[in-house]
Amino acid sequence: MEVNIELTPRELEVLSIVVEGYIEYATPIGSRYVARASNLNLSPATMRNIMADLTDKGYLEQPHTSAGRIPTKKGLKFYVNNVLRPSPLSKEKRKIREYFKHSKGYEFSHVLERTSKFISQETRLLGMVVAPQISFMKWKQVDFVLVRPGLVMAILVFEGGIVHNRLVSYEDLNITSNDLIKFSNYLNDKFKGKTLFEAKKSILKEMEDVRNKFNVLYFNALSIARQMCDTEEKREVYVEGTFKVIDHIDPKDVDQMKSLLEFLEKRSALLKLIEKLGDGEGIFITFANEVFDSDLDKFSIISSPYGVRGEPLGIIGTIGPIHMDYSKLIPMVDYVAKMLSEILENRY
Numbered sequence: 001m002e003v004n005i006e007l008t009p010r011e012l013e014v015l016s017i018v019v020e021g022y023i024e025y026a027t028p029i030g031s032r033y034v035a036r037a038s039n040l041n042l043s044p045a046t047m048r049n050i051m052a053d054l055t056d057k058g059y060l061e062q063p064h065t066s067a068g069r070i071p072t073k074k075g076l077k078f079y080v081n082n083v084l085r086p087s088p089l090s091k092e093k094r095k096i097r098e099y100f101k102h103s104k105g106y107e108f109s110h111v112l113e114r115t116s117k118f119i120s121q122e123t124r125l126l127g128m129v130v131a132p133q134i135s136f137m138k139w140k141q142v143d144f145v146l147v148r149p150g151l152v153m154a155i156l157v158f159e160g161g162i163v164h165n166r167l168v169s170y171e172d173l174n175i176t177s178n179d180l181i182k183f184s185n186y187l188n189d190k191f192k193g194k195t196l197f198e199a200k201k202s203i204l205k206e207m208e209d210v211r212n213k214f215n216v217l218y219f220n221a222l223s224i225a226r227q228m229c230d231t232e233e234k235r236e237v238y239v240e241g242t243f244k245v246i247d248h249i250d251p252k253d254v255d256q257m258k259s260l261l262e263f264l265e266k267r268s269a270l271l272k273l274i275e276k277l278g279d280g281e282g283i284f285i286t287f288a289n290e291v292f293d294s295d296l297d298k299f300s301i302i303s304s305p306y307g308v309r310g311e312p313l314g315i316i317g318t319i320g321p322i323h324m325d326y327s328k329l330i331p332m333v334d335y336v337a338k339m340l341s342e343i344l345e346n347r348y
Contacts, residue, residue: 006057012083013038014050015059019071019079026323030068073287076300076322080285086331092122093335100339108162113238115316115340120241123329125320128303131236132313135197137162142187144180144224149173152180154228158196160308160344168227172220183221191225200229245299245320260299283334287322298322302329304337308344316340 007015017037021029031047038047051069054060059075062068071079099118103111112129119127137158145153150173156164190206191199203226210218245260287300302324303317316337318329 007054007059007078010040010042010050011054011057011059013040014047015054015071015075016079016083018051018054018060018069019076019083022070023323023325026321028063028068028070033068076287077285080326080330084327084330087327089331089335092332095122096332096335096339100343103343108160109236111340111343112236112314113240115336116238116240119316119318119333119336120244122332123318123320123324124241124244124247125318125324125329126239126241126245128240128315128317128319129238130315131238132158132162133235134164135200136195137313138308138311139188139191139194139196139199141184141192142225142228143184146175146177146180149175152224154224156196156228160313162344166228168224170220170224170227175220179217179220182217183224186218186221187225196229199225203229283330285326285330300324302326302333304333306337306340306344308341313344 014034017034018029021033021037031044031051034047034051035042035044042050051060054075055062055069058072059078060069061072063070096118099114103114106114109131112131116127116129119129121127137160139156140159141157143155143157145155147153147167150171151167151169152175154166154168156166158164191202194202203222207219207222207226210222242261282304284303285300286303287297298321299319300322301317301319303315305312305315307313316333318324318333320329
């Protein structure tokens with residue numbers, strides 16, 4: 001546990017009891033409750049003093065004068081990062097493995113969609129999966145299928161078995177299916193293991209080199225590859241369970257409900273979330289109003305990256321009320337991310 005010179009052992013126990021009570025009951029926690037739940041054998045009056053000190057230090061707040069205390073963002077973050085002990089996942093692990101076992105044969109986009117549904121189903125909150133950014137996926141193999149003279153289907157397979165197809169036109173109507181096989185062999189030898197971004201950067205230079213060498217075959221191959229790589233960057237975000245998370249909002253709190261629905265409808269807001277969370281390592285917990293210029297102050301986000309061989313490609317996560325059960329949800333999100341990564345590594 002991280003040492004915090006601000007908190008005494010008494011304050012740490014009281015903070016933990018308030019946070020855990022708030023997570024369980026979603027209401028302000030009073031000093032009598034804390035006195036009964038603690039092992040300190042202190043009176044409610046003494047507990048009130050400790051809670052007042054924690055309020056002065058920014059770990060607790062009092063919604064109303066006569067109410068108990070609830071944790072602040074600072075208090076929740078401290079608890080999650082330093083006190084929380086994740087619940088064991090024995091039953092859940094079997095269920096997650098079984099679910100993903102039946103996802104192996106699906107197209108990758110369908111796997112991501114199923115993952116968002118599974119997260120929502122198991123958390124009873126909002127499930128979110130962010131697809132990889134195409135530019136930073138690694139080239140594994142490309143094949144070409146001649147559709148008709150002047151038009152081919154480019155089938156580009158990335159590491160993890162992620163497949164992108166694109167129709168590409170070209171000027172030389174004499175290119176044959178045998179030529180296309182030579183094209184794919186040349187391009188795979190040249191760019192396998194590179195990201196699409198890296199491939200795009202080097203293709204123009206390569207085209208100039210082979211033009212100078214009067215190598216028409218390779219020039220045509222690179223011309224097709226340039227069109228194939230010149231794809232519009234569009235990162236999909238799969239979201240499931242809007243109505244599940246709305247169930248956790250007080251029906252009287254119209255502003256919170258409106259803000260959440262507006263957030264979920266706007267792709268720009270979701271992409272902003274991706275940029276803020278990043279594709280770093282491990283579980284990441286943040287509060288929605290730290291990410292958005294909005295009043296989503298009663299929601300938090302648990303997210304984790306997934307990828308291939310330790311390289312992050314995308315993000316999965318859940319969005320729920322700030323008092324959600326972190327001890328259960330953190331290990332679940334983490335394990336789902338690991339399973340999705342495992343599926344990617346074992347494909348193709």
